[in-house]
Amino acid sequence: MLVQLKGGRVIDPANNRDAVGDVYVENGRIVEKPAGRKPDEVHDVSGKIVMAGAIDVHSHIAGTNVTLGRQLMPELPLIAAAEGQPILPSTAAWGAYATGLRYAEMGYTTVIEPAMIPTHAIQAHKEMASIPVIDVAGLVVLGNDDYTLNLLRKGKAKSDELKDYVAWTLAHSKALGLKVINAGGSEAFKFNARTFDLDEEVPEYGVTSRGIVEAMQKVVADLGVPHPPHVHTNNLGIAGNVETAVATLEATQGHPIHLAHIQFYGYGNEGDKGFSSGAPALMEAINKHKNATVDVGQVLFGQTVTISGDILRQFDGRRAANPKKWVINQAEGNGTGVVPYNYKRKSFVNALQWAIGLEIFLLADDLWRVLFSTDHPNGALFTRYPEIFHLLMDRDERARWFDSLPEASRQVSGLAGISRELTLSELAIITRAAPAKVLGMTDRGHLAPGAVADVAVYTDQKNKTKMFAAADLVFKSGNVVVRKGTVVDVTWGHCFHVDPGFDSQINKRVCSFYDTYYGADPSWFGVTETVSDHPDRFATIRCAS
Amino acid sequence: MDSALDRAADLLAQARLPVFGGLFTDVNGAAAALALAQKLGGVIDHAASSGTSKAARVMRETGSTPASLGEVRNRADTVVLIGDGPRERDSKLLEKLFPAKSLPRPGDNKRELIVIRAKKGKTPKGVRTMELDGKHALPDLVALLGAAARELPFEVRDAALAKKVLSAGKRLRESAFVVFVYDPAELEEPVLHTVLETVRHLVKSTRAATLSMSAPGNGDGVNLCSIWTCGLPMRTSFAGGAPENNMWAFEAERLLKSGEADALVWIDALDGAEASPPTRAFRGIPAVVLSSKPVKAGRDDVVIEVGAAAADHDAEIYLPPIAGIGVVKASSGASKKPTVADVLKEIGALIDKKGAA
Numbered sequence: 001m002l003v004q005l006k007g008g009r010v011i012d013p014a015n016n017r018d019a020v021g022d023v024y025v026e027n028g029r030i031v032e033k034p035a036g037r038k039p040d041e042v043h044d045v046s047g048k049i050v051m052a053g054a055i056d057v058h059s060h061i062a063g064t065n066v067t068l069g070r071q072l073m074p075e076l077p078l079i080a081a082a083e084g085q086p087i088l089p090s091t092a093a094w095g096a097y098a099t100g101l102r103y104a105e106m107g108y109t110t111v112i113e114p115a116m117i118p119t120h121a122i123q124a125h126k127e128m129a130s131i132p133v134i135d136v137a138g139l140v141v142l143g144n145d146d147y148t149l150n151l152l153r154k155g156k157a158k159s160d161e162l163k164d165y166v167a168w169t170l171a172h173s174k175a176l177g178l179k180v181i182n183a184g185g186s187e188a189f190k191f192n193a194r195t196f197d198l199d200e201e202v203p204e205y206g207v208t209s210r211g212i213v214e215a216m217q218k219v220v221a222d223l224g225v226p227h228p229p230h231v232h233t234n235n236l237g238i239a240g241n242v243e244t245a246v247a248t249l250e251a252t253q254g255h256p257i258h259l260a261h262i263q264f265y266g267y268g269n270e271g272d273k274g275f276s277s278g279a280p281a282l283m284e285a286i287n288k289h290k291n292a293t294v295d296v297g298q299v300l301f302g303q304t305v306t307i308s309g310d311i312l313r314q315f316d317g318r319r320a321a322n323p324k325k326w327v328i329n330q331a332e333g334n335g336t337g338v339v340p341y342n343y344k345r346k347s348f349v350n351a352l353q354w355a356i357g358l359e360i361f362l363l364a365d366d367l368w369r370v371l372f373s374t375d376h377p378n379g380a381l382f383t384r385y386p387e388i389f390h391l392l393m394d395r396d397e398r399a400r401w402f403d404s405l406p407e408a409s410r411q412v413s414g415l416a417g418i419s420r421e422l423t424l425s426e427l428a429i430i431t432r433a434a435p436a437k438v439l440g441m442t443d444r445g446h447l448a449p450g451a452v453a454d455v456a457v458y459t460d461q462k463n464k465t466k467m468f469a470a471a472d473l474v475f476k477s478g479n480v481v482v483r484k485g486t487v488v489d490v491t492w493g494h495c496f497h498v499d500p501g502f503d504s505q506i507n508k509r510v511c512s513f514y515d516t517y518y519g520a521d522p523s524w525f526g527v528t529e530t531v532s533d534h535p536d537r538f539a540t541i542r543c544a545s
Numbered sequence: 546m547d548s549a550l551d552r553a554a555d556l557l558a559q560a561r562l563p564v565f566g567g568l569f570t571d572v573n574g575a576a577a578a579l580a581l582a583q584k585l586g587g588v589i590d591h592a593a594s595s596g597t598s599k600a601a602r603v604m605r606e607t608g609s610t611p612a613s614l615g616e617v618r619n620r621a622d623t624v625v626l627i628g629d630g631p632r633e634r635d636s637k638l639l640e641k642l643f644p645a646k647s648l649p650r651p652g653d654n655k656r657e658l659i660v661i662r663a664k665k666g667k668t669p670k671g672v673r674t675m676e677l678d679g680k681h682a683l684p685d686l687v688a689l690l691g692a693a694a695r696e697l698p699f700e701v702r703d704a705a706l707a708k709k710v711l712s713a714g715k716r717l718r719e720s721a722f723v724v725f726v727y728d729p730a731e732l733e734e735p736v737l738h739t740v741l742e743t744v745r746h747l748v749k750s751t752r753a754a755t756l757s758m759s760a761p762g763n764g765d766g767v768n769l770c771s772i773w774t775c776g777l778p779m780r781t782s783f784a785g786g787a788p789e790n791n792m793w794a795f796e797a798e799r800l801l802k803s804g805e806a807d808a809l810v811w812i813d814a815l816d817g818a819e820a821s822p823p824t825r826a827f828r829g830i831p832a833v834v835l836s837s838k839p840v841k842a843g844r845d846d847v848v849i850e851v852g853a854a855a856a857d858h859d860a861e862i863y864l865p866p867i868a869g870i871g872v873v874k875a876s877s878g879a880s881k882k883p884t885v886a887d888v889l890k891e892i893g894a895l896i897d898k899k900g901a902a
Contacts, residue, residue: 064869067773071604074776074790090787091776120869122861126572127773146619146648190620191651192721192752204649315748325608330754331868332615517648518615519641524864524871531861533573533886 004039007046014446028478053109053454055435063124096130107456107471121173129532135493140175144186167502177227183212224544226440228256240269242278261297261375279359295373298357300380309334351409386468453478554895560808566797569762571860574885590797592820596730612754613868630728643669652721766863816856852882
């Protein structure tokens with residue numbers, strides 16, 4: 001069936017398109033305007049904005065850690081709703097099912113879960129398979145696990161075996177890429193370290209955080225995995241940590257890296273309160289390092305819960321828990337920390353965090369490398385993205401928020417001096433085109449013929465919060481799934497993963513390791529097609545080598 | 546089979562408050578039961594939810610500090626074993642917790658075991674063991690050890706016990722990684738709180754955690770599935786639309802005894818584990834029974850034979866060695882018997898069809 005989206009303003013920065021025109025869809029794909037054929041279905045979208053479906057590069061939507069958060073904080077949607085946040089006041093509102101519907105209603109069609117635990121990959125995939133409509137993928141976490149650390153033991157780096165081990169882990173967990181969270185820091189925590197810097201050595205293993213990240217960059221490049229290592233670096237959330245972020249960028253020596261939720265590293269330590277915006281210094285470094293991409297991790301004021309494999313950081317953060325309860329889960333590899341948090345508009349620090357995130361977006365030379373995220377739910381619930389789009393696209397809206405901040409925060413923030421407003425094309429870059437590019441998902445994030453027919457149609461209006469909260473029309477793989485901001489057809493998407501090859505000897509070694517130290521068999525946590533009962537659930541993204 | 550499914554669909558479509566109990570099933574079975582309970586406005590409860598319910602409530606009130614079995618066996622220098630529950634759940638638990646070979650471990654202490662109010666049992670070779678019992682009840686002993694760990698002043702008449710408790714408290718403070726092991730089904734909530742408070746005190750200066758024994762019958766796997774589905778654990782009702790959890794109100798057995806529930810879906814289909822039906826469950830209240838074993842059922846009950854998860858078909862269930870959901874291959878090869886998920890989905894579809902007709 002040939003479908004025509006007729007007469008909309010098509011915003012497709014990947015193809016330098018911002019013009020009124022048509023988009024044609026057939027068999028789940030975008031197609032050229034077919035000569036001499038009449039469309040079977042026409043959607044008149046004149047006066048509307050037409051974009052590719054949005055792609056979220058970093059959102060905690062599934063797996064052990066998220067479900068631990070749900071266990072600790074079932075009341076999160078109720079508190080958030082009572083504060084006026086756009087979420088239904090039901091515990092089910094951050095369950096798997098509601099997650100898919102809400103994302104789709106905003107015009108999102110692909111979401112990446114950034115922290116699958118290798119031994120718990122089945123749960124992550126079970127949960128992802130319960131999320132309707134959207135396509136998904138998971139990044140698998142390594143870098144604090146004893147198998148990796150043993151291979152990187154000081155002076156004994158066995159890079160071929162590490163390459164095989166990473167490839168085995170990616171394949172075994174059906175992951176799209178590799179995540180590294182506070183490399184070595186969680187292991188150091190197990191030896192009772194409570195801080196861990198880029199050049200500190202992991203007890204017993206001698207390797208540094210820098211050494212782990214460098215090794216992983218090399219391995220991922222050698223394997224040809226399209227998405228570079230997705231790194232949550234050291235010293236998250238600490239005043240003065242912009243130095244760590246800059247040093248991490250310098251350490252990449254030009255090799256590709258993706259730094260996650262960079263806002264949480266944009267902190268200087270100047271001023272009376274020892275906390276200041278490091279955004280200008282951070283952006284200078286990011287603008288310079290052309291092989292680095294970042295997602296921002298914007299915060300918004302209100303109740304949320306922070307969920308992270310950075311157990312060392314979360315342990316420290318437990319003191320700020322609001323409500324006063326927290327989980328520290330000590331497990332293989334990273335473990336988890338879950339700490340409820342309420343970002344307060346009247347807090348000097350929270351207000352600056354909010355401003356720093358926006359500064360990062362607005363000081364970017366190249367938005368293709370500065371991707372949108374709130375690190376959901378850590379900075380803000382994903383249901384609030386439209387508020388941030390509004391702030392980025394409308395300086396009056398920004399000023400309105402800014403004026404309500406504490407005077408001390410306003411005095412030290414450079415945000416008021418930035419007049420930039422993102423255009424629709426720029427928004428489409430940070431929410432569509434750039435995420436697709438960074439993830440190596442070439443068939444989406446744009447509207448060229450051949451792309452998957454994931455399309456979102458919005459009503460252009462000054463109030464961007466309203467505009468992006470409810471898409472007029474969303475196509476997922478060519479099917480209309482949303483009309484007037486409501487899901488009308490509950491479909492089931494695909495899960496993407498890479499499948500790099502490895503020397504099968506690694507199987508034996510990993511089996512022996514798990515048998516000796518855990519009394520476990522790795523086949524127990526291997527992800528197969530049967531993890532979902534939807535046909536053709538899995539799709540492979542090709543590695544370059 | 547088809548007529549049984551039809552009768553089951555009729556029975557459930559007419560029910561005012563159906564309860565889904567037993568739930569000794571794999572994650573797919575749990576997901577299907579949750580979907581049907583949501584559709585019908587029913588209640589879900591697992592036959593071994595007494596421990597997980599208590600743990601869930603303590604957690605959402607004040608948090609939790611779990612450790613995986615793997616972390617405990619590789620890194621704990623002090624294990625505090627509370628009560629008989631843990632070894633009743635796993636007779637080889639101590640062998641697993643004190644393996645011959647382990648990963649690099651924090652601190653220089655030799656490994657030590659502290660046993661609180663448990664029957665004598667085999668203790669691991671070469672591991673110093675201290676037993677705290679005397680005339681005191683388990684909750685008292687846990688509280689005493691907690692007070693000793695926190696260096697709070699107290700007097701106990703039993704001088705020998707007092708000496709031991711003080712020494713154990715000192716050991717906890719000097720440990721590099723203390724883990725308290727218990728079965729939440731055996732302990733009351735205040736005891737769980739006391740343990741948690743002790744851990745939270747210890748982590749100010751060292752490393753500490755809890756290892757909670759998993760529930761029988763994939764209780765933890767079913768519970769997790771419920772949480773990612775509706776945000777809430779076992780003993781949740783969908784009768785009011787939005788899910789509501791209450792560990793007293795929505796316990797299956799209470800709902801059946803009180804007459805609030807008017808239909809029961811009883812699921813017992815896991816290899817090697819048996820869910821004992823609630824008292825009088827099959828008397829008076831119409832039931833749909835999905836079982837992999839021979840069933841004594843009432844005349845009006847609908848009994849549907851299903852395959853046993855992990856025997857007749859591959860099963861995703863909670864596996865303690867990985868502290869999470871893993872897959873267990875079918876032990877007896879391919880079977881033609883339907884799974885719990887197959888049957889419940891079919892019943893759901895029949896109910897939809899009847900509703901539409």
